Amino acid sequence: MKTGSLVFALLLAAAPLGAQEPAPHAATHEACGAHDPGDIITPHITDSHCLEVPGFPKIWEPREVELPRWAPIHIGSHELDMSPTKHVVMLLVAATLACLILIGAARAQARHTDESGHAKGFAGGIESMVLFIRQEVALPNLGHHGEGYAPFILSLFFFILLANLLGLIPYGSTATGNISVTATLAIITFVVVELAGIRAQGIGYLNTIFYWNKDLPMWMRIPMFVLMTPIEIVGKLTKPFALMIRLFANMTAGHIVVLALIGLIFAFKSYLIGTAPLFMAVAIMMLELFVAFLQAFIFALLSSVFIGLIREGAH
């Protein structure tokens, strides 16, 4: 635990605010439910080892349970703390829900197709969502013979969508509002994009990194190479960076606004004035519901656009 907390402390030291307060406070694990009663926002939007669970009156009081802590795994000289956190649980729930919903829909669709030739009810709805993402979002942007990447885009969409939606229900938490999650998804997308480029262009893939324009005379080519190559590389890296920040910021900001508005209700301490933030919170919540779909859609759309762009570079 000492080394893990050391890493944590180092991370904190990198952040401007964390620099003021040194590590010891963070090193001791806080008991669950022991945060500042005045701050309702931070525990909601940050990750922790505590999981809120629903309660039943008189049988099981609503409370927070502490998730198990595992010893860090050593990979070479680095160590990795794989203890499950709230967001890990939420990601697992989102993935399980995605499996249940989509595989269930696929089974039902197969059954309905046998019976009446087309999918009905819930399976039909899921089928039309899958078809929309596949036919209208993925395939037109992926370019020719891009069908192989469609399942990746679809998985991204449904995984992000369910993770977003889980943040909107009671006891849930927005895993996609955690920069680690969005960064990992962006890195996965980056790797897939670059691999797609290598697969589609072969040796020509190097042109997407090194600017070597054969139309230019040699005395122009070398300065342009020196000037443009860093821009190409930065351009490559900004795409996943934008994906990461967009999803993270949208999900976090929406939750902060909703929680701030709910906090205002208590801050006013008046039934009369308290109704105004209540309605605003409801409106923002509706907006959040839309944003949950929108951000999943945008992540999937941009990923397919990036894959399509790098694959088309060969032509």
Add this chain to the structure above:
Amino acid sequence: MRTLLRSLALSVLLAAPALAQEEAPKADLLSPSYGLMAWTLIIFVVLAIILSRFAFGPITAAVRAREKALEEAIAAAKRDREEAARLLDQHRAALDASRGEAQKLIADARVAAERVRSELVEQAHAEQATVLDRARQEIESEKSRAIAQLRREAVDLAIAGAGKVIDRNLDQAANRQLVESFLASVTPAAVSSSR
């Protein structure tokens, strides 16, 4: 909208001092946790593999099969329609042909009937004429025979009457000649009227 913005600004202002006081947890927001990143990677990769194998593959395959079935049905319908149109044309042509045939048959029959009728009429006319001729000839012959007989009877009667007279005084042959000449001057009509 303005009140919303105002309240948002207010909430940010209210939260600002709290942000300044909170050190550790707030900074956590932007610092990556490698354990969570590893978890995300594992979960997403496993999810993508499972979903593409068991969900997206079957769904896409079923939709593609349905599209193919629809296309086949449409093609079959098109084929059937063309076939039906062809058959209809064929039947229409056959119908037209048979109608012409019937017209011709009727016309032929009418001509034949006309001919038969006129022949029959002609035959009847001819028969009638022959029957009439024969009747007229028979009447003629009957008449002449009756006249001859009547004349013989009259002669006989006259002779018988004259014989009675001449028996007494006259020469038979001279008297007879006298009576004959008288009878020759008398017409059968005068005889019948005098009788």
